[in-house]
Amino acid sequence: MSKQEISASVIRRLPRYYRFLGELCEKGIVRISSKELSEQMGLTASQIRQDLNCFGGFGQQGYGYNVRALYDEIGRILDTSGHHRAILIGIGNFGRAIANHVNFLQCGCELIGLFDANPFVAGADLRGMPIHHIDTLAGFCHEEHPEIAILCVPDSAAQPLADKLCALGVRAFWNFSHCDLQIDKPDILVENVHLADSLLMLTYGLHRENLSDSAT
């Protein structure tokens, strides 16, 4: 089907292309050349053309790219109009914020279940959805077959929970606990999100700047 495996570095850039193209669409811009886009995004025109050509020839010589068409193509590649069923586990401060803040539909996902271990939390409502107790997880998975599990649970709970969910047929994990999930099945997808890592980059950078300032 696909000519060859597409490298992870290319794929990781797709959401950013998608975002910029979406903004251009909204501004009503119809066409754009790789050169213009590269200037706006801080990339090289070469890279943009290379990246896009992994998936097909979406442009036209002498014209550039049709913004809307390219946006739609990348959406198709990313599967932004998919309906991947996701459950969210751990309805604390952070889990709540994720449920509210992330536009699941725009990411081709559908939030179909909320779970928490605290019986006082379970039973309550969030976005008009009931919060289930974690004990009902297995039954729910057997009936609803979620593909994605979003883990907003305490660190110690994350790995055993992920193992259990794997056995229940979950195929992708969006993990916000502070430890990396270790899952050796090759077809299970894992995104470990470590917010602190990017904050540390700022800390590191500021520290470096201070060091070199005082070295002057």
Add this chain to the structure above:
Amino acid sequence: MSKQEISASVIRRLPRYYRFLGELCEKGIVRISSKELSEQMGLTASQIRQDLNCFGGFGQQGYGYNVRALYDEIGRILDTSGHHRAILIGIGNFGRAIANHVNFLQCGCELIGLFDANPFVAGADLRGMPIHHIDTLAGFCHEEHPEIAILCVPDSAAQPLADKLCALGVRAFWNFSHCDLQIDKPDILVENVHLADSLLMLTYGLHRENLSDSAT
């Protein structure tokens, strides 16, 4: 001072080393070889030794690395015991969750101010800290000189706010709005965090798996 500029790819891996070494410390493990660590982290031993040697020879031939000492070294490099003053702007669901969920001290940061544009939100409390009205931002910056601004504001507000904060002396931005900040001053640090991007990687991956399954 430093022999040569250290590549971004190396630096981005440091927080993960730091995390794993912290866990090893807690387990009471005293020494580790690059080989053992590589197996646990899913890297090559070569890469670990290369990475660490950008900053100095922290190991010992025939022995490996002292876990605690290495952890402390990386902490020093990242400046995890710095006291970088940070303000958080936009105290909605998500801003609240960030304030509560992120361990600022562990990242060498200190949250010294909270701001919101909504007068009903401003005046309230979060973690025992008062939420100020955005109109008092300039005055606050003149007095307190925050280095880092955390933006949890609506997309349209992010860029103008960042420009303003730049002028007020803020040197680093942790941006959670859905658009990339465009700041051309070279010494201003920006981390654009796009949670949806990593969710899209899962969507993409699941879609791909489905495609190749049905191709069989």
Add this chain to the structure above:
DNA sequence: TAGATTGTTAATCGATTAACAATC
């Protein structure tokens, strides 16, 4: 047609891996 800009190949650059001498 002339001008613009792509798709694509070739050249460069950087990052990762392998190898091994140094050394604890």
Add this chain to the structure above:
DNA sequence: TAGATTGTTAATCGATTAACAATC
């Protein structure tokens, strides 16, 4: 000393950039 494992150099691999012929 012998064994282990680093620090570091050299080889490989992959990703980015440059160049240009194809073509709209």
